[in-house]
Amino acid sequence: MRRQQVNGMKINVHAFEQEHLESAFDLATRVFVASSTLHRALGIELNEYQDYLRRPFEKMVEEGLSVAATDLRSNKLVGCLIVTDFTSLPTKNPALAQRFAPMLALTAELCRRYELKRKVSVGDAALVDMGAVSAEAIGQGIYQQMRNAAHEVARNKGYKIALGELSSAATQRVVLNKLMHSKMAEIQFADFQFSGEYPFSAIKEPPSIILSEGAL
Numbered sequence: 224m225r226r227q228q229v230n231g232m233k234i235n236v237h238a239f240e241q242e243h244l245e246s247a248f249d250l251a252t253r254v255f256v257a258s259s260t261l262h263r264a265l266g267i268e269l270n271e272y273q274d275y276l277r278r279p280f281e282k283m284v285e286e287g288l289s290v291a292a293t294d295l296r297s298n299k300l301v302g303c304l305i306v307t308d309f310t311s312l313p314t315k316n317p318a319l320a321q322r323f324a325p326m327l328a329l330t331a332e333l334c335r336r337y338e339l340k341r342k343v344s345v346g347d348a349a350l351v352d353m354g355a356v357s358a359e360a361i362g363q364g365i366y367q368q369m370r371n372a373a374h375e376v377a378r379n380k381g382y383k384i385a386l387g388e389l390s391s392a393a394t395q396r397v398v399l400n401k402l403m404h405s406k407m408a409e410i411q412f413a414d415f416q417f418s419g420e421y422p423f424s425a426i427k428e429p430p431s432i433i434l435s436e437g438a439l
Contacts, residue, residue, distance in 0.1 A: 233296055234365060236372045239289035239303065247291060247303040247355075248273070248280055254355035260412075260426045261326050261390055275323060280353075283307040288349055288380065290372045292356070292365050301360040304369040306377065309334075309348035309386055325422040329415055329432065330388065336408035337386075337434045348384040349377035349439075354394065367397050378439040385437045392429045404437035 239247070256262050256269045283289065283305050292302035351373065356365050374385050387404070389395045398404050411431045412423040 233294065234292050234301065234360070234363075234368070235295050236290060236292045236302075236365070236368045238376060239284060239287075239291045239305075241284075243291045243300055243303065244281070244284060246300045247284075247305075248277070250300060250357060251280070251303055251305065251353050251355040252276060254357075255353070259390065260429075261329070261423065261432075264423050264425055265323070265325060267322070271322060280305065283311070283352060286311065288373065288377055288382075290369050290376060292360070292369055294360070300357075302356040302365045302369055303354070304351060304366075304373050305353040306349050306373050307352050308345060309343055309350040309384075310345045325417045328417050329410065329423065332415070333388065333408050333410055333432060333434050336410070337436075340407060341384075341436070343384065346381055348386050348436075349373070349380075349382045351385065351387040366394065367401060370397070370402065374437075374439055382439055385439055387435045389433045389435055390429075395429055395433060398435045398437075399433070402437060404435040406433050407436045408434040 252269060252273050256267055256272055262272065286307055288306035288308070290304050290306075291300055293299065294301050351370070354366055354369065377385060385404070386407075387394070387398050389398055399406060409431050412426040413421065413430070415421065415423055
């Protein structure tokens with residue numbers, strides 16, 4: 224799909240294939256547990272996150288909207304962007320759902336606020352659900368390259384809108400400032416209440432989670 228050389232690393236950004244499933248799942252879950260502000264705030268452990276995410280991850284990949292990035296010299300997967308139809312609701316693991324309930328409630332409220340402004344049908348909006356880049360490849364523009372590639376895939380499948388749940392300062396900068404997508408919904412972490420508590424109040428940077436929208 225796209226090849227580029229960044230700081231000596233030759234990167235191929237391409238459509239996600241079934242052979243990438245295990246390495247992408249391992250990369251994405253490890254990156255999110257270590258780096259996601261939401262996961263750190265809830266104290267999520269790697270094994271419980273992997274148990275929780277396995278089937279939803281597979282279902283999203285099966286939609287054929289995701290992309291990956293590979294180092295051509297080592298043939299190692301160094302990034303993945305997992306994309307799903309906005310209207311899709313993959314079945315979650317009910318045994319673990321309560322552990323992740325604050326995160327699910329936050330996402331549901333963000334989507335509810337978006338839907339007050341925009342009604343979308345199946346095949347209209349592609350949601351970037353997860354984006355991960357390996358430690359050795361981070362800071363080299365790979366996330367933006369994968370974003371551009373995923374937008375192309377979605378556009379070719381007839382999608383009109385690209386959405387993103389942006390919970391990190393880095394993705395907010397790329398999507399809002401570089402890709403020039405619009406901020407459609409926002410929730411301040413300090414203000415979000417769940418079961419009488421404020422589970423994300425410890426998150427200071429960024430101060431909020433944003434749902435972005437860009438035309439394809």
